[in-house]
Amino acid sequence: MLTSRQIFRYAVPARTVTKKHCCLAKIHAAIVDIDAVHTIIAGDFNCVPNSRFYTEFANFADENNLVTTDLNRLSDTVTYISDDGCKSSWIDHILCSYSVDTISAYFKV
Numbered sequence: 001m002l003t004s005r006q007i008f009r010y011a012v013p014a015r016t017v018t019k020k021h022c023c024l025a026k027i028h029a030a031i032v033d034i035d036a037v038h039t040i041i042a043g044d045f046n047c048v049p050n051s052r053f054y055t056e057f058a059n060f061a062d063e064n065n066l067v068t069t070d071l072n073r074l075s076d077t078v079t080y081i082s083d084d085g086c087k088s089s090w091i092d093h094i095l096c097s098y099s100v101d102t103i104s105a106y107f108k109v
Helices: 017-034 054-063 069-073
Strands: 005-011 038-044 066-068 092-097
Touching: 017 054, 054 066, 066 069, 069 092
Parallel strands: 005 038
Antiparallel strands: 038 092, 066 092
């Protein structure tokens, strides 16, 4: 049974790295303030592996003891398709605390 938990849904702006850092700082502050044992953060982080912002995203996850649950369980997934259908990417992610990640078995996009 999960107790002392927090769930966030967040959209990180795509425009500048500074704005992305500010959003991650706000999420970090919420994590620290609530001090929950179990955490799930799902949202539009506007980053894909090997992108300019992905390193900050991965560091944020590590520093907050979170796991990139979606990346560990899914492959060949897209969460964004441009209006013309010519571009697609995987910019939405699910981060979980280790306790939640170990019981997460099924994800579908």
